[in-house]
Every structure is written in structure tokens, then in C-alpha cells.
Amino acid sequence: MQNKTKYLVTAALPYANNYVHIGHLAGAYLPPDIYVRYRKLKGDDVIFISGSDEHGTAIDMAAIQENVTPQEIIDRYHFSNKKAFEDIGIGFDIFSRTSNKIHHETAQEFFLNLFNKNILIKKTEKQLYSEKEKRFLADRFVTGTCPVCGNTEARGDECEVCGSNLSPLELINPRSRITGDIPVVKEAVHLYFPLGRYQDKISEWILSKKGWKQNVINYVNGWLKSGLRDRAVTRDLEWGVKVPVENNEGKVIYVWFEAPIGYISATKEYFINKNEPARWKDYWMGDNTKLIHFIGKDNIVFHSIIFPAALMAHGEYILPDNVPANEFLNISGSKLSKSKKNGILLKDIVEKFPPDVVRYTIASILPESKDSEFSWKDLQSKNNSELAGILGNFINRTVVFAKTKFGNNIPGRKNDDGILNYIKDQTETISQNYENFKLKDALTETMNVVRAANKYFNDTEPWKLIKDEKEKCGEIINNCLQICYSIAILIYPFLPFTSEKILSILNSDKTNFKWERIGEINLESGNELGENQILFPQIEDKQIEKEMETENGSDSNAENKNDLKKITEDKTGSGLIGLEDFKKVNLRVAKVIECEAVPKSKKLLKLKLQVGDREKQIVSGISEHYKPEEMIGKLIVVVDNLKPSKLMGVDSEGMLLAAKKDGELRLVLIDGEIEPGAEVS
């Protein structure tokens, strides 16, 4: 008994700066919930943990922008997300938050442990310092003129206008975002976690892991190959967990380091609530706990490299047993560009559709091995033809039959004809699927059981037997009702709400509600049934069309690809070229009709050009020299037949001519007026 395996299952900590959407659900919340519900049915000792990640500059900044306190921001998202999770039936044992006192203490203890062992390294770097505020300014707390596009309100880490990645020191005329104070450059000391030193240990540890998903191994190997680098663990910020070491005023522990410790703090909190404040150690420090992190693929690095390295450094904690990361769930129709995150919010979808319908749809397309695609039509068809048609129908036809033909009582039985044993056998393969984190397969097999139930009903034809073999008929219906109970157990991990409803329809309680009772006799003959209800009402076309419309409305990605695909061979001859060669280059006059910066790029501008009666788009690295608006209307010279290419994902169908020397760049322009499209030779 003492040695029974304990399971510590975590779901990624959602950042309390955004609403959780169904992509998150598919990646990091529904899978562990299903898994945990299965373990609980098996009677395993399992705790399911998550909580809001509530620190970091993004939250602080959001607060400033909205002119509220960070507390208000995190409260908004924490409680909203928490409720959405409850509504969809994610049964966390605890959904904590990193702003809790217990977390601050835990994180500080962890930090001090490493600090006292001299594991953390001091490094000096140049940083902006505000004399007035008497502190160093974190990246996002600096505003200035973007060196790329000239935007005067660029942030220290990124220019929101042109999307360039910046460092605060690059900004022209930097100033404090809060007080407007002009900062000075000063040397700042920060503590670093020597991740590089753990390269070998991590590598060895990963290699020793069996049964990890291939996508996770690939990701980790990619990181290991390019070499692990030390990471700063302190940051200049007010909002966060204070660095518990002298001479570090105004510094907090960097969120990447502090947040995952939240799993530990949440466990502590869970046991404090249960009045067993020391029990958490049995899980985090015991030798028979399986720590399992469910996450999306964007989190693999943190959960399979960085956090384990930190745990190794600390030394007293267990390491993850598995990190079953999922790929991404895409929304069909609208290709979600990385810039705008068009997700379907969890809190919205649970208002429109029953939670189990959403759970079922998502569970059946879990991105376990590759990105998968969600569509509203899929949800509709899953509901109508699988949930209603197969599952709902079986329960309903059985119950209606028993009610009308057997006076609302469970008819008697003698012995079964093998169907229950068949179902019991199936649980073995289903169990295997759960154990291997193959939840989609588990769902398929589960539904196959329900299909078999329908087949049983069809094959035995109780509606015929009722006429002159009522007793035999009663036995079949008894079997079907027993199957209903078994189904309630089987589907519980995926459809907990429906599971409850079935129990209530059967007028039964949870005494036999255990995995090993599947395929057993769990209902007593003679008992009265409860009130019947339709488990899955049809979803009408209208309802689906409405969702599809609202979705498409927000998406305006209607760029058709051009068919012009002339390819020119460019052979590099050394020295002189003949007229023939020169003529291969098709130079034309083009008028700039639109121009904007390419998001996230430093130097690229996207230009829409008029060339004769055609339009074409080119991308050019000139934004350090020309602003988008001053480009419009200019008559420039372009190479018209250049092989098209993509720059940062944006199509470019040519190049413009410009002179360049010593960092100076000037465009080749046309003297006077001439029709765009005119040939240049």
C-alpha cells in the first residue's frame, strides 16, 4: 500500500493575460483531464494541478495601458479562465495562481537554494536606468523612436508598428514609459542560471526516457544540438516574485524560472486546504511519483529541458516522468496567421454548445502527432451522427423500451449471452491506449463498444420478442441497461456530464462507478428507472452557419496568388556580359501605390506596385532609409522578371533598384513623369 504509484498530473499554466481558447484546450487541458478521469476510475492516487501564470511584464504593461492594477488584470483572466474550465468540465484538483503567497515563498525558497549553492552566475550587462525612479527599466518599460520605422512610441522589446524586434538600447530618444524620465545607460548585474552546464545531464536523462512521444524528443534534440545557453533568472520589474537576495532591490525572479515552480506551490496549497500541509512532499520528493506534464508544443523546451534542469540543480525534487506534448489545433477556413491569434475562446464556445459536445469533438481530433483541424461542421456532424446517433440513441432506445414495455422497471435476468463479457474484454485495449497517452484511440475504441451495443440491440430484436417471449425480451433489456451503466463508466473520461445524466436516467448511484465494474452486473432487477432525457439534441444547420459566418467576418485573407512565374536563369559569368545577357533583365518603371512595413521584420517594407496595367508586390529591405508613407506615389525602377521568393513569409515578385554605400541607401527614381510599366533599358 505504501508503495502505490502516485500520479502528479499538471496542465500548462495559462498566462493570465488572455482568455483560453480551444487550441489551448486541445493541447494542454482536455488531454490531462481525460487521462486523470481515467486514473481516478481505476482508483489510482492522482492529483491534477494547474493555475494561472500571473507575473511578467506583459501583465504589468497591460495594466498600465488599461490604467488598472496588475491585480485587476490577473483577476479578470484568472477567474474567467477558471470558470471556463469548470464549465467545460476540466476537473482540476486545484487551479491555483502564482500570485499567491505560498507560491512566492516556494519560488523564493527554490531560488535561494540555488543561490546558496553558488549555482547562479553573476553577469553584468548594459541596461537603461531611470535616475528618477531609481531603478533599471525592463524592456517593455522603455519607449522611444523605432530605429527602423520611425515610430515614436516603439517599445523596448518590439515596435508594434513595424513589428521589429528591438533591444531598449537601440531606441532613439528612449524614455521611461511610466514617468517619461530619460534613462541613462548603466551597468546592471543579473543572476543567470547556467543552463549550459546541464547540457550533458539533460541529454543523458532524455536518452534514458522510454515511451516519450517522438515530437517531443525531436524538439529537445534540436535544442540540445544547437547548445544550451545560460539564461537570466532575474529581471527589473516590480510585478513578480521578489529576488530574496540582498542588493537586488527592484528585481524579480524571471517568470520562465518562477512559473513552473507554481506546480509545486499548487500542490502545497492543495494539501494545506486538506489540512495535511506536509503531504505534498510525498508527491514531489517521494520516489514513487510519476510527474506528468501535459502541454502544447510551444512549451516543450520549458518542461523537458529548462524546468528539469532547474529541478536537477535543486536536487530534492523528482523529475518529469513524461511530457506528452501535443501539437496545435487549427481552425479551419481561417488560416490563423501568427500575428493575429484568431482562436475560438473557450468561454464563448461553452455558452453556445453543451460541454460534452465540445469535449467530444476536440477529443476526436486531438493533435497528438500532428497539427489538426477544427471545423464547426465537424462539430455538428460529430454531435448529430455520433453522439446523438450512436450513443444517445442506444441509451434512449433502451430506456424508452424498458419504460413502455416493462412498466419503468428493470426486468429480471438469468444469465447473459456474452455481450457483457465482450465489453469487459474491450476495456483491456482501451486501458492500453490510456496508458500510452493514445487518447484518440481510446475514444475510438470506446465508441466501438457503443456501436457493439447498438448491434446487440438490433440483432436480438427485443421488439419482436416482446410479443410472445416477454421473459427472454426482459433479459435482453436487462443486459442493455447493464450496458448503459458500463457505458456511463466508459465514457466518463471524455463525457463526464453525459455520464452523470445516464446515471440519473438509470436512477443509479456511484457505488459501482469504477473501471473494473465495466461489463459487470451493476443494476438490480426490479429497480425503478429515473426520468429519461434526450442526451444530445440535434444541432441544426442554422446554428452552425451562424458560427461560420462570424468567424469568416473577422478574417480578410483574400489574397490570390498570381500566376506569373517566369523564371530566369542567372548564370554568373565573370566580367563582361553581352547585350543578350543584359536583355534578360526586364527593368520597368513602377509606381508605388501602397506601402507598409512587414510585421516582425527589421528592415523590410512591403510595396504594392503598379506596373502598366498589372499590380505586383515586392518586399524590399529599405525601411531604415525610407518610411512607408513617403514611398507612396514614387516612380521607381524594378526588376520585373526576377524569380519570385518569400521574405518572412511575404511574397516578393521582384526587386527595386537602389544605390548603396557605407550604410547609406538611395532609391533609383525616374526623372519626371512617365507611364508606369515603361521599359527601362
Next chain:
RNA sequence: GCCGGGGUAGCUCAGCUGGUUAGAGCGUCGGAAUCAUAAUCCGUAGGUCGGGGGUUCAAGUCCCUCUCCCGGUACCA
């Protein structure tokens, strides 16, 4: 450009270390049945496994190459 992941029936996806006629669900079409939310059950059709080349007795599965999509990274004359 580079790194990683993909491209398998109309749709959504399975196919581990290469091995008999490539699978499932939904959808299609045909039939049976009528207890049931016109739900169920049986059967049918549908794939040159993105294109090309190679290794092998044998490749969706390994190698090369091309192409398209996704993510990361690169920044461009």
C-alpha cells in the same frame, strides 16, 4: 535560405523497428429493420499513400531530389 513537422480515400485522421489484396470514423450509394432524437444494422463504391529517381526479393514505411503547406529562424540586394 537554413532547421523541424507535415502532404495517405469526398472530409477528419491511423499506419511501431520496410513484408500477404493500404486502414478507421464520418459522408456517398444500395439493402434490412421499425424499439429509438428519420436514429440503428448489413453491404457497396472511393486512394498511381504530393511528383520524380534510387536501395531492396519486398517501401506509404529507408536514401536522394523537386514541389506545396505549417512552425521556428534568417532579413534582401
